[in-house]
Amino acid sequence: MNPFINPFVSLPFxxxxxxxxxxxxxxxxxxxxxxRDKAFRKMISYAYTVPLYKKKYRDAGxxxxxxxxxxxxxxxxFVTRSEIRENFPDDIVPPNFDKKKGYVICTGGTTGKxxxxxxxxxxxxxxxxxxxxxxxxxxxxxxxFFGLNWRKTRFANIGNYNPYKFDEVFxxxxxxxxxxxxxxxxxxxxxxxxxxxxxxxxxxxxxxxxIVSYPAIYxxxxxxxxxxxxxxxxxxxLLAGGQLLDEFTRSYVEDTFGCRLLNxxxxxxxxxxxxxxxxxxxxxxxxxxxxxEVVDKNLNVVxxxxxxxxxxxxxxxxxxxxxRYTGMEDWIALGNGKKCKCGLKSPILDRALEGxxxxxxxxxxxxxxxxxxxxxxxxxxxxxxxxxxxxxxxIQKKIDEIEIHLMIDKELKKQGDSFEKLAKKIRxxxxxxxxxxxxxxxxxxxxxxxxxxSGKPAPLVLTKVNMDEACKxxxx
Numbered sequence: 001m002n003p004f005i006n007p008f009v010s011l012p013f014x015x016x017x018x019x020x021x022x023x024x025x026x027x028x029x030x031x032x033x034x035x036r037d038k039a040f041r042k043m044i045s046y047a048y049t050v051p052l053y054k055k056k057y058r059d060a061g062x063x064x065x066x067x068x069x070x071x072x073x074x075x076x077x078f079v080t081r082s083e084i085r086e087n088f089p090d091d092i093v094p095p096n097f098d099k100k101k102g103y104v105i106c107t108g109g110t111t112g113k114x115x116x117x118x119x120x121x122x123x124x125x126x127x128x129x130x131x132x133x134x135x136x137x138x139x140x141x142x143x144x145f146f147g148l149n150w151r152k153t154r155f156a157n158i159g160n161y162n163p164y165k166f167d168e169v170f171x172x173x174x175x176x177x178x179x180x181x182x183x184x185x186x187x188x189x190x191x192x193x194x195x196x197x198x199x200x201x202x203x204x205x206x207x208x209x210x211i212v213s214y215p216a217i218y219x220x221x222x223x224x225x226x227x228x229x230x231x232x233x234x235x236x237x238l239l240a241g242g243q244l245l246d247e248f249t250r251s252y253v254e255d256t257f258g259c260r261l262l263n264x265x266x267x268x269x270x271x272x273x274x275x276x277x278x279x280x281x282x283x284x285x286x287x288x289x290x291x292x293e294v295v296d297k298n299l300n301v302v303x304x305x306x307x308x309x310x311x312x313x314x315x316x317x318x319x320x321x322x323x324r325y326t327g328m329e330d331w332i333a334l335g336n337g338k339k340c341k342c343g344l345k346s347p348i349l350d351r352a353l354e355g356x357x358x359x360x361x362x363x364x365x366x367x368x369x370x371x372x373x374x375x376x377x378x379x380x381x382x383x384x385x386x387x388x389x390x391x392x393x394x395i396q397k398k399i400d401e402i403e404i405h406l407m408i409d410k411e412l413k414k415q416g417d418s419f420e421k422l423a424k425k426i427r428x429x430x431x432x433x434x435x436x437x438x439x440x441x442x443x444x445x446x447x448x449x450x451x452x453x454s455g456k457p458a459p460l461v462l463t464k465v466n467m468d469e470a471c472k473x474x475x476x
Contacts, residue, residue, distance in 0.1 A: 002177050003129055013133045021140045023288050024346045035288060037069030039315040044076070047321040051091035052083060070291055073324065078299060078311065081327025084269075084320065085123045092320045093126050102126045102319055103173060106164040107268040123327060124164065125269055126319035132174050134316050135272035138286045142264070142276050145344065146237060148210060156188040156203060158213035160242075166268045192457070196220040200230045207232060212239045212264070215249050216391070216450075216457030222256035223390050226412055233257070239264050241273070244371055244460055248378035252387050267328060271317055275349060282340030283349035289316055293324070294334050304336040305350045307370070331370040359461050364400050364437050371461035376429045377404060386422060388413035391448045396463040400438050402430060405445040419444055 003009045045064045047053035056077050106124040159167035188206045190199050241264040253261045263277040275285045294308035295301055302308040310330045314322045333350040340348050361369040390407040423442035430440045448458050
């Protein structure tokens with residue numbers, strides 16, 4: 001039976017859409033604080049029924065009645081990625097949670113343990129349909145901001161539809177149920193793993209207004225458009241998530257498609273977008289859905305504006321609760337309360353997502369660079385308008401050896417400097433930033449392989465350095 005026929009499912013969903021899509025703008029600061037405190041207390045009570053959390057809270061001497069609001073969050077112990085993984089499946093949900101009616105969502109990742117960052121093995125969590133419906137409210141909020149209409153705007157999502165990935169679970173649960181009630185001919189779902197030519201052909205036939213995908217997919221599509229294909233693909237807006245979006249790729253894609261490319265920030269564990277970027281460059285947090293903290297390497301909370309590692313707390317949802325969850329492994333910085341020029345009242349991030357902790361580059365002198373801060377080549381590529389560079393990747397092969405790979409299209413590169421001149425400019429920038437003790441090589445390559453473990457396109461920054469060795473340099 002279609003779950004939307006059940007009024008206990010459909011009525012709360014409709015109520016959420018009507019009342020809560022604009023909740024952040026509708027409530028004043030005091031009302032929003034009251035809402036967040038109430039939601040937080042509810043989640044703590046719920047977590048106390050989950051074996052993993054119940055044991056942690058008992059060991060810490062915490063009872064749900066001790067928590068009056070988010071101001072008490074420091075009393076609560078952190079939960080790690082490995083704890084969620086090691087307690088799957090039975091101890092990360094309440095005993096009465098019906099796993100047969102729930103859904104398992106798994107992250108991508110690679111194997112290996114890192115002394116500085118914890119670990120990056122995949123983790124799986126549970127959710128259910130009511131939780132997925134709650135997540136839709138955040139999505140509708142973004143659509144409303146961008147002036148979109150879910151019944152009329154033509155949406156194309158080029159995502160990861162492998163088993164247990166969020167796109168696949170959402171499509172099977174929410175979208176399939178909605179299809180039996182409404183015509184959704186204005187929605188197109190495509191696999192990011194399909195051949196780019198095939199994706200382009202389907203997009204051209206569909207003529208989307210909005211495309212959602214990975215930055216690397218936009219790179220590939222832009223390359224084909226610059227070769228003269230996909231002339232009828234003229235979207236109004238492009239949204240990118242799941243990977244770091246660098247400024248060169250943004251300028252390359254925007255120049256190709258003639259529209260804005262903006263970020264959305266979420267994860268499999270979060271179950272919804274945590275934040276989204278507006279045209280003014282502000283990363284707006286769905287603060288009624290999430291509470292964000294930023295901590296240093298010793299898990300001490302840092303001040304607004306100071307970069308650190310994200311700690312995520314979900315203020316909604318059934319299945320696996322995430323309260324003070326350190327497993328996101330992303331570098332961010334919170335804002336200091338300053339409002340965005342776009343007019344939205346939601347809090348904003350001070351700095352955009354700067355990449356994953358596990359992708360940090362640690363140099364021989366102990367300096368640590370998050371991925372976004374090590375993309376020095378993008379300034380050169382953007383300045384030179386080197387749109388003939390199809391893809392690039394920065395690889396730390398050894399603690400003192402960096403290789404930069406560039407995929408060059410010979411046909412598009414009809415004018416401008418030679419590869420040797422471009423490579424020299426890039427090499428000089430890295431020598432200046434890293435110092436003479438690091439060997440820098442810039443190479444032209446035929447292909448940059450996708451990540452076989454996560455199912456995502458290749459990361460822009462990759463380190464092959466043993467993290468135990470790297471941490472020794474960091475701690476010198």
